[in-house]
Amino acid sequence: MAASPKAELDDTTLKAAPVDSAAALLPLVVLQNRSDFLRAARAKRVPCGAFLLQARKRDETEPGGLRVGFTCSKKVGNAVIRNRAKRRLREIARAELPRAGLPGWDYVLVGRADRTISEDFAKMRADLNRALKKIHGAQT
RNA sequence: GUGGAGGGCUGGACGGCCGCUUGGGUGGGUUCGCCCACCCGAGAGGAAAGUCCGGACUCGCUGAAGCAUUGGUGCCGGGUAACGCCCGGGCAGGGCAACCUGACGGAAAGCGCCACAGAAAUGAAACCGCCCCACUUUGGUGGGGUAAGGGUGAAACGGUGGGGUAAGAGCCCACCGGGGCACUGGAAACAGCGCUCGCAUGGCAAGCCCCACCAGGAGCAAUGCCUAAUAGGGACCGCGCGCCGGGCUGAUCCUUCGGGAUAUCGCGGCAGGGGCGCUUCACCCCGAGCGGUCCGGGUUGGCAGCUUGAGCCUGCGGGCAAUCGCAGGCCCAGAGGAAUGGUCGUCUAACCUUGGGGUAACCCAAGGGGGACAGAAUCCGGCUUAUAGGCCCUCCACGCGU
RNA sequence: CGGGGCGUGGCGCAGUCUGGUAGCGCACCUGUUUUGGGUACAGGGGGUCGUAGGUUCGAAUCCUGCCGCCCCGA
Numbered sequence: 001m002a003a004s005p006k007a008e009l010d011d012t013t014l015k016a017a018p019v020d021s022a023a024a025l026l027p028l029v030v031l032q033n034r035s036d037f038l039r040a041a042r043a044k045r046v047p048c049g050a051f052l053l054q055a056r057k058r059d060e061t062e063p064g065g066l067r068v069g070f071t072c073s074k075k076v077g078n079a080v081i082r083n084r085a086k087r088r089l090r091e092i093a094r095a096e097l098p099r100a101g102l103p104g105w106d107y108v109l110v111g112r113a114d115r116t117i118s119e120d121f122a123k124m125r126a127d128l129n130r131a132l133k134k135i136h137g138a139q140t
Numbered sequence: 141g142u143g144g145a146g147g148g149c150u151g152g153a154c155g156g157c158c159g160c161u162u163g164g165g166u167g168g169g170u171u172c173g174c175c176c177a178c179c180c181g182a183g184a185g186g187a188a189a190g191u192c193c194g195g196a197c198u199c200g201c202u203g204a205a206g207c208a209u210u211g212g213u214g215c216c217g218g219g220u221a222a223c224g225c226c227c228g229g230g231c232a233g234g235g236c237a238a239c240c241u242g243a244c245g246g247a248a249a250g251c252g253c254c255a256c257a258g259a260a261a262u263g264a265a266a267c268c269g270c271c272c273c274a275c276u277u278u279g280g281u282g283g284g285g286u287a288a289g290g291g292u293g294a295a296a297c298g299g300u301g302g303g304g305u306a307a308g309a310g311c312c313c314a315c316c317g318g319g320g321c322a323c324u325g326g327a328a329a330c331a332g333c334g335c336u337c338g339c340a341u342g343g344c345a346a347g348c349c350c351c352a353c354c355a356g357g358a359g360c361a362a363u364g365c366c367u368a369a370u371a372g373g374g375a376c377c378g379c380g381c382g383c384c385g386g387g388c389u390g391a392u393c394c395u396u397c398g399g400g401a402u403a404u405c406g407c408g409g410c411a412g413g414g415g416c417g418c419u420u421c422a423c424c425c426c427g428a429g430c431g432g433u434c435c436g437g438g439u440u441g442g443c444a445g446c447u448u449g450a451g452c453c454u455g456c457g458g459g460c461a462a463u464c465g466c467a468g469g470c471c472c473a474g475a476g477g478a479a480u481g482g483u484c485g486u487c488u489a490a491c492c493u494u495g496g497g498g499u500a501a502c503c504c505a506a507g508g509g510g511g512a513c514a515g516a517a518u519c520c521g522g523c524u525u526a527u528a529g530g531c532c533c534u535c536c537a538c539g540c541g542u
Numbered sequence: 543c544g545g546g547g548c549g550u551g552g553c554g555c556a557g558u559c560u561g562g563u564a565g566c567g568c569a570c571c572u573g574u575u576u577u578g579g580g581u582a583c584a585g586g587g588g589g590u591c592g593u594a595g596g597u598u599c600g601a602a603u604c605c606u607g608c609c610g611c612c613c614c615g616a
Contacts, residue, residue, distance in 0.1 A: 083478095094482090121482075
């Protein structure tokens with residue numbers, strides 16, 4: 001099941017990572033395969049009030065840096081609500097993950113009905129930060 | 141002033157910080173695929189929605205004509221690329237009116253259905269009746285006439301009035317309704333008018349159907365190209381492997397080197413087979429293989445298609461209008477686990493509370509509160525559905541005043 | 543993008559084609575049988591037929607528009 005063509009795909013990411021390391025920021029790569037989402041869902045999960053964080057440390061053979069995905073099912077709402085929820089999740093991921101996340105991990109943020117839209121933005125950032133520390137603290 | 145009808149527009153505003161996609165320019169890097177930084181611009185809707193119709197576009201899914209099948213449309217005329225859409229008109233129904241609504245062809249082409257009730261539910265018949273005659277034990281019985289009345293039903297074989305009669309009946313008459321014919325107006329639907337026919341001929345076609353008209357199929361995951369990988373596969377079934385020609389050259393064989401053989405391979409032609417449900421014609425493919433079904437394997441990478449279009453704005457002109465023509469100007473989202481934003485602040489409508497004013501609708505002040513439905517996915521024309529609030533125009537009825 | 547199916551008492555389904563009475567099983571309630579329970583028997587209650595219109599004298603059924611759910615193909 002080792003996906004050899006994917007090495008070509010993620011080559012630019014691997015190369016770009018050390019270039020930006022001077023800024024101490026990890027670039028975010030978006031998850032695209034359904035299997036990646038399913039594997040992340042089977043791994044660690046931490047509820048954060050307004051959303052749910054799923055995280056998985058990839059095998060050494062799997063390439064790629066820090067990867068992130070977003071899930072908002074139909075339970076969250078109609079298309080407008082879902083897109084808005086995903087945009088808010090994307091913003092807190094952009095704000096927190098480059099600092100608190102680790103390379104070699106997959107993170108999936110799952111939106112929830114009503115709360116992902118209405119929760120205070122600063123609280124959501126703090127929740128994500130706390131959840132990341134909880135995961136990585138348990139790891140070590 | 142109150143109540144109502146029709147149409148059009150709009151769909152929160154401004155700013156700070158941090159981001160995303162994309163066009164152009166400059167500079168830099170590059171494995172020449174592209175990547176990075178800065179500057180200047182652009183970046184959701186009236187329904188982007190539902191996916192209900194109609195198109196554009198693409199496809200060696202063969203093309204055209206006719207027929208059949210299936211599906212759709214259905215008063216008339218116009219508009220349009222086209223439509224089941226729009227405009228105008230007619231007719232019918234509703235409303236005092238402005239105006240609204242209408243799947244609005246055909247029921248003497250045929251088939252079918254019309255429960256219950258009722259005598260009878262379609263080309264008739266007669267339950268209670270009414271009338272006449274005969275008989276009579278005066279209670280009725282039998283025969284005949286009749287369809288006005290009663291009763292049933294959603295619907296009962298024209299309606300009302302009069303004449304007429306034993307009682308009645310379009311049996312006769314007037315008016316209304318209906319059929320037929322002619323004329324007039326109109327482009328037509330249709331309307332008007334005249335003559336004529338005393339006139340049994342219900343309803344349902346969103347039951348089958350008939351008539352007229354219109355439609356081939358699949359869909360941007362269409363389709364084309366590039367890179368990587370590879371496969372060049374297997375099983376079963378059906379129909380086939382026919383005829384003719386020319387030969388010494390494209391092979392092959394024989395040879396006395398002049399030439400000969402042509403079964404076989406190849407060549408040309410014809411049958412034949414396949415490519416649209418059928419037929420005909422044309423075209424293409426096969427011609428010794430072809431067609432069908434199934435299984436197995438590979439692929440979800442990139443680019444194009446992809447946004448200049450039945451386009452938008454302004455003006456003039458034709459037309460009652462839908463809309464069309466001409467001239468000038470403009471370029472206006474192109475994502476792809478899917479950009480078009482996140483957050484904070486100020487203001488402004490809905491709404492709520494309190495206080496004041498007013499007969500009332502409402503107005504003023506303060507505080508709170510916080511925007512409706514909803515997110516492009518190839519692109520257009522419609523339809524349908526959802527939608528807080530605001531603005532504008534026209535018209536009608538009633539009441540009051542002049 | 544395209545195609546198909548479903549919606550009927552609490553649950554699972556008939557009835558829809560061919561219009562006129564909404565029915566079946568389980569569950570529920572009451573009674574009898576039993577010392578009691580179960581079983582069995584008898585009786586009973588309960589349905590805006592997803593929704594809004596239309597056609598018809600009359601609609602779960604026919605037609606149209608919406609709503610929700612499920613499945614399939616590229």
